[in-house]
Every structure is written in structure tokens, then in C-alpha cells.
Amino acid sequence: MAARPQNVGILAMEVYFPATAVRQDELEDHDKASKGKYTIGLGQDILAFCTDWEDVISMSMTVVQSLFEKYEIAPDRIGRLDVGSETIVDKSKAIKTWLMKLFEESGNADIEGVDSTNACYGGTAALFNCVDWVESTAWDGRFALVVATDSAVYAEGPARPSGGAGAVAMLIGPDAPLVIDRRCSATHMEHAYDFYKPNLASEYPVVDGHLSQKCYLMALSSCYRRFCTKFQKIQGRQFSLMEADFLVFHSPYNKLVQKSFARLVFEDFSRNKSFVDEAVAETFHHFSKLSLEESYTNRDLEKASQQVAKSQYNEKVIPGTLIPKQIGNTYTVSLYAGLASLIHNKADSLVGKRILMFSYGSGLASSMFTVCAEQGLHPFNLSGIQEKLDLSARLASRTMVSPEEFGITMSLMETRYGAKSFTPESEYKVLQPGTFYLTEVDDLYRRSYARVPPSVPKLCEKSKSNGFVH
Amino acid sequence: MAARPQNVGILAMEVYFPATAVRQDELEDHDKASKGKYTIGLGQDILAFCTDWEDVISMSMTVVQSLFEKYEIAPDRIGRLDVGSETIVDKSKAIKTWLMKLFEESGNADIEGVDSTNACYGGTAALFNCVDWVESTAWDGRFALVVATDSAVYAEGPARPSGGAGAVAMLIGPDAPLVIDRRCSATHMEHAYDFYKPNLASEYPVVDGHLSQKCYLMALSSCYRRFCTKFQKIQGRQFSLMEADFLVFHSPYNKLVQKSFARLVFEDFSRNKSFVDEAVAETFHHFSKLSLEESYTNRDLEKASQQVAKSQYNEKVIPGTLIPKQIGNTYTVSLYAGLASLIHNKADSLVGKRILMFSYGSGLASSMFTVCAEQGLHPFNLSGIQEKLDLSARLASRTMVSPEEFGITMSLMETRYGAKSFTPESEYKVLQPGTFYLTEVDDLYRRSYARVPPSVPKLCEKSKSNGFVH
Numbered sequence: 001m002a003a004r005p006q007n008v009g010i011l012a013m014e015v016y017f018p019a020t021a022v023r024q025d026e027l028e029d030h031d032k033a034s035k036g037k038y039t040i041g042l043g044q045d046i047l048a049f050c051t052d053w054e055d056v057i058s059m060s061m062t063v064v065q066s067l068f069e070k071y072e073i074a075p076d077r078i079g080r081l082d083v084g085s086e087t088i089v090d091k092s093k094a095i096k097t098w099l100m101k102l103f104e105e106s107g108n109a110d111i112e113g114v115d116s117t118n119a120c121y122g123g124t125a126a127l128f129n130c131v132d133w134v135e136s137t138a139w140d141g142r143f144a145l146v147v148a149t150d151s152a153v154y155a156e157g158p159a160r161p162s163g164g165a166g167a168v169a170m171l172i173g174p175d176a177p178l179v180i181d182r183r184c185s186a187t188h189m190e191h192a193y194d195f196y197k198p199n200l201a202s203e204y205p206v207v208d209g210h211l212s213q214k215c216y217l218m219a220l221s222s223c224y225r226r227f228c229t230k231f232q233k234i235q236g237r238q239f240s241l242m243e244a245d246f247l248v249f250h251s252p253y254n255k256l257v258q259k260s261f262a263r264l265v266f267e268d269f270s271r272n273k274s275f276v277d278e279a280v281a282e283t284f285h286h287f288s289k290l291s292l293e294e295s296y297t298n299r300d301l302e303k304a305s306q307q308v309a310k311s312q313y314n315e316k317v318i319p320g321t322l323i324p325k326q327i328g329n330t331y332t333v334s335l336y337a338g339l340a341s342l343i344h345n346k347a348d349s350l351v352g353k354r355i356l357m358f359s360y361g362s363g364l365a366s367s368m369f370t371v372c373a374e375q376g377l378h379p380f381n382l383s384g385i386q387e388k389l390d391l392s393a394r395l396a397s398r399t400m401v402s403p404e405e406f407g408i409t410m411s412l413m414e415t416r417y418g419a420k421s422f423t424p425e426s427e428y429k430v431l432q433p434g435t436f437y438l439t440e441v442d443d444l445y446r447r448s449y450a451r452v453p454p455s456v457p458k459l460c461e462k463s464k465s466n467g468f469v470h
Numbered sequence: 471m472a473a474r475p476q477n478v479g480i481l482a483m484e485v486y487f488p489a490t491a492v493r494q495d496e497l498e499d500h501d502k503a504s505k506g507k508y509t510i511g512l513g514q515d516i517l518a519f520c521t522d523w524e525d526v527i528s529m530s531m532t533v534v535q536s537l538f539e540k541y542e543i544a545p546d547r548i549g550r551l552d553v554g555s556e557t558i559v560d561k562s563k564a565i566k567t568w569l570m571k572l573f574e575e576s577g578n579a580d581i582e583g584v585d586s587t588n589a590c591y592g593g594t595a596a597l598f599n600c601v602d603w604v605e606s607t608a609w610d611g612r613f614a615l616v617v618a619t620d621s622a623v624y625a626e627g628p629a630r631p632s633g634g635a636g637a638v639a640m641l642i643g644p645d646a647p648l649v650i651d652r653r654c655s656a657t658h659m660e661h662a663y664d665f666y667k668p669n670l671a672s673e674y675p676v677v678d679g680h681l682s683q684k685c686y687l688m689a690l691s692s693c694y695r696r697f698c699t700k701f702q703k704i705q706g707r708q709f710s711l712m713e714a715d716f717l718v719f720h721s722p723y724n725k726l727v728q729k730s731f732a733r734l735v736f737e738d739f740s741r742n743k744s745f746v747d748e749a750v751a752e753t754f755h756h757f758s759k760l761s762l763e764e765s766y767t768n769r770d771l772e773k774a775s776q777q778v779a780k781s782q783y784n785e786k787v788i789p790g791t792l793i794p795k796q797i798g799n800t801y802t803v804s805l806y807a808g809l810a811s812l813i814h815n816k817a818d819s820l821v822g823k824r825i826l827m828f829s830y831g832s833g834l835a836s837s838m839f840t841v842c843a844e845q846g847l848h849p850f851n852l853s854g855i856q857e858k859l860d861l862s863a864r865l866a867s868r869t870m871v872s873p874e875e876f877g878i879t880m881s882l883m884e885t886r887y888g889a890k891s892f893t894p895e896s897e898y899k900v901l902q903p904g905t906f907y908l909t910e911v912d913d914l915y916r917r918s919y920a921r922v923p924p925s926v927p928k929l930c931e932k933s934k935s936n937g938f939v940h
Binding site: 004086088089090091092093094096097098100101104109110111112113114115116117118119121122125128129131132133135136137138182183185186187188189190191192193195196197198199200201205206222226361362363364365367417418420444445446 | 558561562567568571574579580582586587589592595598602605607608655656659660661662663666668669675676692696831834837914915916
């Protein structure tokens with residue numbers, strides 16, 4: 001029996017987000033919302049969105065091809081490719097089959113894996129599948145590739161600012177700089193109708209906002225307790241947040257991430273008072289008579305927790321929030337966009353650190369697991385990933401669209417979802433070099449794509465955009 | 471490092487199909503189709519279908535609960551549950567989350583896995599995920615559970631008789647009587663528009679029948695060649711059909727299975743003339759100048775191949791065709807309904823035999839792999855599975871519905887797909903004991919289910935049905 005490969009995890013990653021975006025403070029003004037409702041209330045800065053030139057298929061092709069080119073990965077070195085998405089373009093044909101176009105030239109069709117679906121959890125399901133494949137007897141020495149891609153759009157109204165769009169690709173293999181510890185994964189799944197998409201003809205979800213937040217926090221607590229139990233069994237000592245150097249949460253909007261971290265501090269207090277400072281314990285003491293159920297919704301506890309958790313939040317959580325705050329909710333992508341943000345902010349200083357990850361998908365599916373940062377080997381090391389992500393420049397080079405134009409685009413997109421017989425016509429054809437884009441959906445709903453040449457000048461100013469207008 | 475568990479595979483399996491069905495010969499008459507068009511042309515006997523009392527969620531609950539009860543599996547012994555399906559009831563909420571209802575009482579929510587999607591391939595993706603999980607460091611000693619569930623319905627017209635409905639559940643773990651050899655899995659994936667579901671509001675697919683068959687056969691050939699190469703590398707000797715005791719194919723309709731086996735015989739001839747009898751070689755010699763492309767569509771080759779392959783087909787393939795012929799196409803379920811048929815027909819005599827499996831999902835994704843039958847340990851052995859499947863009695867106890875009534879039900883179902891605010895009203899409430907069924911879809915599309923008590927008399931004759939009318 002061959003030995004299992006060691007330290008399996010993420011070797012490399014690439015993030016993609018559309019070049020079209022709208023500022024949340026401008027949306028507040030436009031929507032006549034109270035000042036700070038989106039920027040502080042939701043904690044969001046900017047919302048990225050697709051025009052009809054892009055969709056989850058094109059974004060997934062863009063991010064995979066970019067990863068291949070940046071890391072000089074030959075497509076025949078991939079043996080498995082799993083996609084996570086909850087943006088359904090076709091109910092039968094997987095996004096994965098579209099990605100096979102990128103492998104055609106190499107002649108490599110021997111690539112296992114299809115699409116995993118459950119709301120925002122699909123990316124984590126894809127990641128676990130790929131890591132397990134590398135650790136199984138099925139592994140043939142090639143890399144696995146995890147792709148997550150989503151466009152989060154909401155009907156006009158209070159939920160719309162919690163949208164976003166993006167894609168991520170992660171190369172999986174042994175001796176990784178970001179090791180996934182599968183022994184200590186803790187999962188909580190149950191049946192809930194907090195957020196779902198039963199109206200098949202509409203891209204918009206049905207959302208019970210209050211239930212959704214409660215389900216998220218309840219799943220977070222369950223996973224955390226389960227994780228702590230498993231950790232103690234494996235490591236022989238108790239787990240507390242002191243053991244976690246950084247935390248990354250699935251981020252529908254940043255405010256929920258703030259609440260989540262605060263919740264975990266309260267969980268530590270509830271498990272063992274000695275896990276928190278005396279002052280913190282004193283604050284929480286007032287809430288120790290709350291039932292578990294009440295503790296998820298009590299506003300005073302929520303405020304007090306966030307207050308006492310603030311300094312730790314700044315240190316351990318904020319570094320993993322950049323992209324989600326800058327592009328919005330990206331469903332399956334969100335957690336890994338957070339991880340990319342952490343690498344962007346910390347790079348090699350992460351080596352030796354433990355990152356606690358929380359993945360949540362409504363319906364519901366959730367997991368908590370750790371990523372242990374290691375040295376890695378160039379180009380599969382943290383500073384290499386940081387450099388190739390090139391996040392500051394890419395986030396800054398987007399085209400900001402007015403709230404009015406964003407609304408017009410959303411109305412156009414309502415006519416595109418599930419539609420046939422059209423060619424894209426949004427005037428915001430803002431596509432960076434190397435971006436795949438939709439060219440046509442024919443009378444049989446068959447989609448065609450093309451790619452902006454990757455070699456065109458990076459930011460070719462044209463017309464009203466500061467992105468490449470193709 | 472802990473050793474990997476050995477001989478991971480299928481420990482137990484259960485199949486479910488609706489008690490409502492229509493005879494293909496009666497459909498021929500009703501449709502004024504030529505005699506034998508469905509029964510010989512498609513090779514199908516009976517078509518099972520859901521009324522509005524059942525759907526893919528209820529069928530998956532029925533089959534899982536039945537497996538638990540027949541094998542006395544406590545729900546807390548499951549650590550992973552993957553679902554394969556291409557029947558989308560909700561675009562975000564996984565069928566998996568519904569199945570968590572069956573685990574609530576046990577308090578077990580720590581169950582990884584969500585839904586895998588790519589046409590009929592999702593069941594195989596789920597199976598591979600579960601086997602890999604058991605072989606990975608994530609495995610905690612509990613069982614994995616694979617569930618596939620689908621309702622195949624087509625618009626009125628020539629495709630309608632190729633429908634069907636059913637579900638399968640397979641318990642996965644080490645020391646199995648049906649060992650999955652993951653080292654030798656051969657996969658072929660590529661982008662194709664042969665069968666897809668882009669019309670989101672309709673349950674019906676868009677199908678290019680000719681392309682679909684060609685894609686299937688092309689993928690079969692690719693997988694077979696790749697499988698033979700891998701086999702030789704691992705086993706040190708050439709593979710041919712002489713090495714396969716039995717073969718099970720994904721079966722959209724039986725005629726394609728006949729063509730598929732014949733194709734493999736031709737593949738053997740093309741690889742090495744000595745793999746086939748002299749007489750067979752002589753027959754095939756006439757076609758050896760065909761291009762690969764032509765060989766997939768040449769009708770003379772098709773007929774000649776089926777002729778020379780017939781005796782081997784009868785011996786090696788027919789035992790795995792019973793359920794697919796008796797219930798119709800079940801998409802993700804089909805291949806495993808075939809495997810269950812083989813166990814039903816051969817039971818313990820399979821021990822020591824190699825079963826070659828071919829999984830195909832349009833779009834497209836396909837894999838070939840082997841199942842090696844072993845002794846197993848009661849109740850996880852082949853005769854135990856055969857007995858618990860109880861197929862002959864269950865297939866015989868269904869309610870045959872007239873083609874007219876079938877058509878009326880299909881029309882009713884068109885109004886149900888993606889609908890809200892209804893309670894089931896089909897007069898064919900034909901539900902066997904232990905069957906879960908839909909009770910309501912409310913104004914927010916939320917679905918409710920109930921279960922026919924498993925303890926009611928097995929076939930309680932009432933009204934016009936010979937199934938249990940609840």
C-alpha cells in the first residue's frame with residue numbers, strides 16, 4: 001500500500017472579479033437609505049457585478065486560465081477539477097464541462113469532478129472533494145483544481161446592496177503552503193428554509209433575513225463546539241481562540257463577520273471562563289442566564305460581544321476581509337476570497353500560523369476547519385501567491401458605475417437570466433486583458449464565449465471606462 | 471500516519487421506484503407508434519413515473535430510510551452523505567439538506583457532502599467522493615452514504631417513452647462485498663450540448679438525440695481505451711473484455727446498452743485482433759477502414775457488432791439490465807439500478823468476479839471503473855443485499871396505469887414543476903408502506919412531506935390500485 005501524500009492543501013490561488021462595480025455609499029444616497037446603512041450597517045464598501053458580457057461560466061474560465069498562465073501550469077497536469085456554484089445557468093450541464101474547453105488543446109480529458117451545489121457551501125464541498133482525492137488511492141500524482149464562481153443578485157429593495165460577483169481557482173496538491181487539516185473538520189448540516197432559490201425562472205433567491213442570520217450563527221456555534229471537541233481528541237489539549245492566529249468567515253456582508261467573531265468569543269466564555277480576559281468574563285457574566293436560543297438573537301449580547309471582541313477582531317479577522325468588503329457577497333467564492341485577502345495582507349508572515357475557516361451555505365450546510373500556513377516551495381509559497389494575486393492594483397483599476405447605471409444593468413440582467421436568442425449589449429463592456437466573455441446565446445440556448453487577448457495593454461483607457469473597453 | 475482502510479466500496483444498497491408505471495407496449499399502441507418501437511427499438515418494458523405525491527426529495531428520503539431499516543443502520547453511524555441528481559427542485563438548497571431530516575432524531579448533524587450535478591453522472595461523482603473520503607485522512611470510521619435520485623420526464627412526443635423515475639442509496643465503507651477500484655478509474659470529460667436543461671422554468675431537457683448517442687459512444691470508447699492503458703500499467707498485462715465477467719452501463723434505454731457492449735467488442739478488435747474470435751475478426755475486418763468518427767455512426771457496423779456480440783451480451787450484460795428495462799431511464803440512478811439488477815440475478819455467484827461499469831452524463835462527463843465482488847460479511851454480503859432488495863416482488867407489485875392516465879399525470883406535473891401554493895391532487899396516490907410523500911408546497915415554495923407508516927400491510931388493495939392507496 002502506497003503511503004498517503006503529506007500536507008495536502010492549497011498550492012496556488014487566483015481570484016477574479018468583474019471590472020464593473022458600484023460604491024456602497026453612492027448606493028445609500030441613491031436609495032435614500034440612512035447614511036451608513038450599507039457601509040456601516042452591512043459593513044460593505046463596493047459591490048462588483050456582471051453585465052451581460054460576463055456570467056459564472058466566463059468568470060470561471062477567466063480565473064482558471066489566469067491561474068494556469070501566472071503559475072505556468074500545463075493543463076495536462078490537472079487530474080481532478082471540482083466546481084462550486086449556486087448560480088444555475090443550466091440545470092443539467094455542469095460549469096465543469098465548460099471548463100473542459102481550456103483543456104482541449106492539451107488533449108487532457110481525464111479529469112474527474114463535477115459541480116457541487118448547496119448555496120454558498122459549494123466551494124468548500126469542492127475543496128474537500130479535491131483534498132480527499134489527493135489523499136485517496138485514486139490520486140495519480142497530478143494536481144487537483146477547485147473552482148468557485150458566483151453572481152449574487154437580489155431583487156430591487158433592501159437586499160440588493162448585499163450582492164456581489166467573483167470567482168476563485170485553487171490548485172491542490174501535497175506539500176502545500178496552505179495545508180488543509182481534514183482530520184479536524186467539523187460539520188453541521190440541517191434542513192432550513194433561510195435562503196433558497198425555488199423560483200426557477202428567476203435569478204433572485206427567496207430570503208428570510210432574520211432566520212438566515214440566526215441559522216448562520218447557530219451553525220457557527222455548532223461547528224465551533226464540534227471542532228473544539230475534535231481538536232482536543234486529536235491534539236490532547238483544549239482549543240480556544242488563543243489557538244487561532246487568524247479567522248476567515250463566509251461573508252455575505254462584513255457586519256455578519258463581526259458578529260460571528262464576537263459570537264466565538266462568547267462561545268469561549270461559555271465553554272470555560274478562563275479562555276477569556278477577566279474584564280470580558282465580567283461583561284459576559286450578565287448574559288450567562290440566556291438560553292442558547294435567546295443568545296443568538298439578544299441585541300444587548302450582540303453589542304457587548306462586539307465591543308469586547310474588537311481588538312482581537314482587528315488583529316485576527318480584518319486581514320481576511322478585504323476582498324469581500326470590496327466586491328460584495330460572492331456566495332461559494334466568499335470564504336476563499338477572504339483567504340486570498342489574508343495572504344495579500346500577511347504573505348510569508350503567516351508561516352507557522354493556524355487559520356480557522358468557517359464555511360456556511362443556507363439550506364443549510366456548514367463546516368469549520370483549519371488551514372496551517374507553511375513555507376511551501378516557489379512558486380507555491382505565500383509571497384509568490386501574494387505577488388501573483390496583485391490585489392491592490394486590480395481592486396483599484398475597476399470601473400465605478402453610478403447607482404443609476406447599476407440599476408439599469410440589473411434590469412437588463414433580469415431579461416437575460418434563462419434567456420435564449422440574444423447577444424450581449426450592455427454598454428459596460430469593461431473587460432480586463434485575459435477576460436473571457438459571452439458572445440452569444442443562440443436559439444437553442446447554446447452559449448458562446450471569446451477571450452480578450454491577455455497581451456493587450458493592461459489598462460487601455462478608452463471611452464468612459466478606466467478598464468479595458470473591448 | 472494511519473494506514474488507509476482496505477477494500478473500500480459498496481457495503482449495502484437499496485433501490486426505490488414509484489409504484490405507478492405504464493407499459494411500453496401500451497404506450498406504443500396509444501401513441502400509434504409502429505409495433506416494437508419502444509419495446510424493441512428502445513428495448514424498454516415499463517416506465518415508472520412520479521405523480522404529484524412524489525418527487526426526487528421524497529424518493530431520496532424513502533430509499534435512505536428503507537436502507538437504514540433493512541440493515542438496521544443507526545443514523546449516527548453515517549459521517550458523509552453525497553447526493554447525485556439532475557432533477558432541480560431548488561437551485562440553491564441541496565436535496566442533501568432535506569435528507570438531514572432523517573438524522574435529526576439521532577442528533578447527528580456532522581455529515582459532510584452536498585449534491586453533485588452533471589446530468590446522469592452525478593451518482594458516480596457522489597460515489598467517488600464518498601470512496602475518496604473513506605480513503606482520506608478525513609475519515610473518522612463512520613459509513614458514507616451515496617444517494618442518487620431522479621425523475622426523467624420528456625415533453626409529449628417521441629422522447630417521452632424514454633422517461634423513468636427512481637432512487638438508490640448505497641452504504642460505503644471498508645471490507646465491502648463490492649470493492650471500487652479507484653486506482654484504475656478512467657474518465658473522459660468535455661464540453662458538449664447533447665442534452666441539457668437551459669429552460670429553467672421547464673422540467674424538460676433540450677435534447678439532440680443523434681449527438682447524444684454519438685457523444686455517449688465516443689465517451690465510452692475514450693474511457694475504455696484509457697481504462698485499458700491504466701489497467702496494463704497497474705496489472706502488468708493487457709485488458710480485454712475477456713477480463714470482464716460482467717458489464718453495467720448507464721442505460722437511458724436498453725438499446726443503447728446493446729450498442730455500447732457491441733462497440734467495446736469492436737474496440738477490442740481495433741486494439742488487438744487476438745482479443746476476439748476469428749469469426750468476429752473477419753466480420754469486423756470489413757469495417758477496419760472506417761475513420762474513428764465514421765465508426766460511431768455507421769449503421770452496418772452497428773448491426774454487425776451487435777450480431778457478433780450477442781452471445782457475450784446475453785451472458786455478461788443482460789443480468790445488469792433488469793431494473794432499467796422495468797422502470798426506464800433514471801438518470802443518475804440508472805447505472806446503480808443496473809448494478810442492483812446484477813446482484814439480484816447473480817448474488818453470491820458474483821464473488822471473485824470483475825464488473826466493468828460505465829457512467830455517462832451529457833454535457834459531458836463519463837467514467838469507466840471496476841467493481842470487484844468479494845465475500846463480505848453478513849449483512850453486508852451479496853446474498854444479503856439480494857434478499858433485502860426483494861426486487862421480483864417489488865417490481866411485480868406496482869400499479870399499471872393506462873397511457874391516457876399517464877398522459878394526464880404528465881400534464882398535471884407540468885403545472886407542478888417550480889410551482890408554489892398547492893397540495894397534491896393526483897388520484898394515483900399509490901404509495902407502498904414506508905414511502906415518503908409530498909403533502910404541501912406553501913406560498914413561499916416551502917415543501918412538506920409525510921410518510922406512509924412502514925407497518926401497514928404490504929399490499930393493501932383499495933380502490934383501483936394494487937399498491938397501497940394512502
